[in-house]
Amino acid sequence: MTVPKGIARDTLFAIIVGWYRAGGDDQPVNTAAAAEQAGYSDATSRQTPFLEAVGILDAEGQDHQLTSRGAAFAAALASDDEPEAKSRAYTILSAWPPSSRLRDILRGGAMPEDDLLARVADVTGADLDTSRERIGCRTLLDVLVWAGVLDRTDDGLYLPGEVETRSVERERAALTVGLELSVDVDPDDVEALVRAVQSGLEDEESPSIAAELEGLSVRED
Incomplete structure (x- = not known):
């Protein structure tokens, strides 16, 4: 398991969009092409382990391709459709085992960020003594709150996010x-x-x- 490395949420999202604009929704592309589209050369390559872990990217030899869920998320980000992007992110991240473990931990009681960071490191294998990984743990919490997987109160306490009544593994069906x-x-x-x-x-x-x-x-x- 891993976390984003040394970047904030907006940068992470720009990198995901970079993979999309480089054509990664249609075919495997190399990191350099995605980095050029994202505008972040070194940071783009550092995020691939995390994006693979959560199911946004698939490795294809030395290249990578967006998964179907990753492509849908990236497309929503690219079109500035925040509600759709949040919904897609929730589907991806709520199914990720470390997210489930964090929610289980928080069901035992709300936690301030400093206490929760240690738990994030435990469930992802991150090293809080490494600056980039500590930043990444904070970014991961920010993304999980943004997507609704976790909640954060006005005084900075973290809680498990809204739980869906149906399994996130089942594709959501729209009913009219x-x-x-x-x-x-x-x-x-x-x-x-x-x-x-x-x-x-x-x-x-x-x-x-x-x-x-x-x-x-x-x-x-």
Whole structure:
């Protein structure tokens, strides 16, 4: 395991975008090409172990290619779509074992940053006596908070982030429900519809719902 090396969150994100703009979403590219796009020569190569560890990059010989999830995250960053980028980052980072271990630790009680840094080093194998790795541990915490994997209070205490009700290993499904109601819908029909929608949302195998009632219909768009 590892952490970002000697850079802040914005620089890390610029490097990820550099891999994307160098064509790493489509084919393996070399570090020099990604570094040229990112504008960070030495720092780009130092981040590849971390980006591989979390599943953003795959090694292809001496080159690297963005994974499908990494490419989607990089594309959102490149287009300045912060909500989408945060969602993509959450999916990637919440599935990373060190993130899960940190959340488990914080469920035992909130921690200030200095105390949590030691735990970050424990779960990632980072060396806090090395300046770049200590900076990287702080950057990792910053990224985890930004993505919603962890929370940070106004007084600097860290807490586990919001926990999804479904496994992050399962691809999120978008559900759109269209309702068409007539003016004389029977209240019993509305109650039946609500139960049908709730049942569909709780179904882990399929998020789709199809129900038709007299004077009322539900459809998946």
